[in-house]
Amino acid sequence: MSDLVLVLNCGSSSIKYQLLHADSAEVLASGLVEKIGEAHGGRIVHECGDRKLVHEGAIADHRAGLRQAFEMFRETGIDLTTIGVSAVGHRVVHGGEVFWQPTLITDEVVRTIDELSVLAPLHNPANVIGIESTRELLPDIPEVAVFDTAFFHAMPEAARTYAIDAKLAAAHGVRKYGFHGTSHHYVSERAAQFLGKPVSDLDQIVFHLGNGASASAIAGGVAVDTTMGMTPLEGLVMGTRPGDLDPGIMPQLMNAAGLDLAAVEQLLNRESGIKGLSGVNDFRELQQLIDNGDAAAKLAYDVYIHRLRRYLGAYLVELGRVDTIVFTAGVGENSPAVRADALAGLSGFGIEIDPDRNATRTPGVRVISPDTAPVAVLVVPTNEELAIARAAHRLVGAG
Ligand code: ADP
Numbered sequence: 001m002s003d004l005v006l007v008l009n010c011g012s013s014s015i016k017y018q019l020l021h022a023d024s025a026e027v028l029a030s031g032l033v034e035k036i037g038e039a040h041g042g043r044i045v046h047e048c049g050d051r052k053l054v055h056e057g058a059i060a061d062h063r064a065g066l067r068q069a070f071e072m073f074r075e076t077g078i079d080l081t082t083i084g085v086s087a088v089g090h091r092v093v094h095g096g097e098v099f100w101q102p103t104l105i106t107d108e109v110v111r112t113i114d115e116l117s118v119l120a121p122l123h124n125p126a127n128v129i130g131i132e133s134t135r136e137l138l139p140d141i142p143e144v145a146v147f148d149t150a151f152f153h154a155m156p157e158a159a160r161t162y163a164i165d166a167k168l169a170a171a172h173g174v175r176k177y178g179f180h181g182t183s184h185h186y187v188s189e190r191a192a193q194f195l196g197k198p199v200s201d202l203d204q205i206v207f208h209l210g211n212g213a214s215a216s217a218i219a220g221g222v223a224v225d226t227t228m229g230m231t232p233l234e235g236l237v238m239g240t241r242p243g244d245l246d247p248g249i250m251p252q253l254m255n256a257a258g259l260d261l262a263a264v265e266q267l268l269n270r271e272s273g274i275k276g277l278s279g280v281n282d283f284r285e286l287q288q289l290i291d292n293g294d295a296a297a298k299l300a301y302d303v304y305i306h307r308l309r310r311y312l313g314a315y316l317v318e319l320g321r322v323d324t325i326v327f328t329a330g331v332g333e334n335s336p337a338v339r340a341d342a343l344a345g346l347s348g349f350g351i352e353i354d355p356d357r358n359a360t361r362t363p364g365v366r367v368i369s370p371d372t373a374p375v376a377v378l379v380v381p382t383n384e385e386l387a388i389a390r391a392a393h394r395l396v397g398a399g
Helices: 062-075 107-118 124-137 166-171 181-195 249-256 261-270 273-278 283-291 295-319 329-334 336-342 355-359 384-398
Strands: 004-010 015-021 027-034 043-048 051-056 085-092 143-147 203-209 213-219 222-226 324-328 376-379
Touching: 004 124, 004 384, 015 062, 015 384, 027 062, 043 062, 051 062, 062 124, 085 124, 085 384, 107 124, 124 143, 143 384, 181 203, 181 213, 181 222, 181 324, 181 376, 181 384, 203 295, 203 329, 213 295, 222 295, 249 261, 273 283, 273 295, 283 295, 283 329, 295 336, 324 329, 329 336, 336 355
Parallel strands: 004 085, 085 143, 203 324, 324 376
Antiparallel strands: 004 015, 015 027, 027 043, 043 051, 203 213, 213 222
16 A cells, blocks of 8 residues: 555644655655635645745635645646545544544544534634545545544543532543644654664653643653643743633733633733743744843743743653653754753753754754763654654554
């Protein structure tokens, strides 16, 4: 069977896609559909080898976006219906308590993902639309859902339970689920491979620091805690999300500042975090502001680092020991300053960074701790698309 997989990541107004070989990781084509459903700014950028096609114009819905993207595949010589795609792998954000394995998509599975939208109203509906549109456009290719929550399904009860009315929580699925699981799983396995040890022998702390950010504690390959919660708002400070907040702040703001529910959601999802504190959400812009002496930007950075260190400490104690600390995603892979500041002054715990290694950028997995340090600190580029492609290919290959 061919190992070609089309991976789709459907957001509320965007679709990221990649056509790749699950075995070799070779990418044949990739693209981004943006501003779906908006009157202005609709755009598809499609890359295939050294060719780059750009389509500009309103994109009515996800189906129209996919249809146009598939047309761009054809323009670069790839007909998705005949090239031998073995599976379409969908990133699905919330699997609730139902899904923790890659799952072959059936009508029943789509219905259940849709029902789980109550837990992820910003994400699961877009995933369902993406799945349904693909089924119409590529009806003969099996589809597989890979869930962002899956890796965290086995967290101990004490780590995943919120201390609120137990009946209310049970009735409404209120518990910690965790997100970015595909990335945490992938980089923790890559780290073990790199160190030449079975993942079951390693206790790891992983920092996935992108626009969204999360940390996890992984004991012998099993995730035992993570910073994101029932929704992707909890935990670390992020580009536009605050991470941990005193729950009393929201009713207070609703009372005192007159915010309604929609305004609170907007505040928490789009206007908080680094952006709320500094006005920018991109870390490169933040760095620029700091270099120019901007005090608000410096405070945003300090709050970000303080939160990272708080969870590092928590996870060190939860695990009781740590073999490996892994940094991944946009900020984690690219910001030596964040890595150095997150781990500064911890040599008493066996945690050290070699400044030259930290500053030297090389492709692939790299170690940034000195060889003599007991804890291996690694930078591991994440590749969620490859992890989804491999999971989907394994599942349809086994079927
Ligand atoms: P997501 O997939 O969550 O949208 P990414 O993993 O692509 O996000 O990470 C995006 C973040 O990474 C942005 O804040 C961006 O500024 C940051 N980033 C990318 N490159 C660099 C860099 N060279 N230095 C510092 N930050 C970077």
